[in-house]
Amino acid sequence: MEQVHRDIIRKNLVLLSRELDVVLILPYLYKERIFSDFHIEKIIYQDVQAQQFWYFITTLQRSGPKAYPVLIDAIAEVQKHLLELMDI
Secondary structure (H helix, E strand, O other), X not given: OOHHHHHHHHHOHHHHHHHOOHHHHHHHXXXXXXXXXXXXXXXXXXXXXXXXXXXXXXXXXXXXXXXXXXXXXXXXXXXXXXXXXXXX
C-alpha cells in the first residue's frame, strides 16, 4: 500500500475502528487475492472485535498497492454511508 493511502487510513482510523464491519469487507479482499485463507482465518478468529480490527488494518497496510482501491470499492459496495463520512 502506498504511503498516501496509509495516511488516509490513519486520518480516518477512529471512524473506521468504530464503524467498519470487517467481516463484510473480507470477501472482497479475498476475491481480489489481497488476503489469503490464512489472513481471513486470523482475522475472523480474533477474540475481541478491537483485535480483529487491528489485525485487519495492519495486514491490509502490508498487502500491496491493490489493497487500498479494493478496500474503497468494498466499502462503497457494502457500507456506502461510511465512505461518505471518510475524509478522503
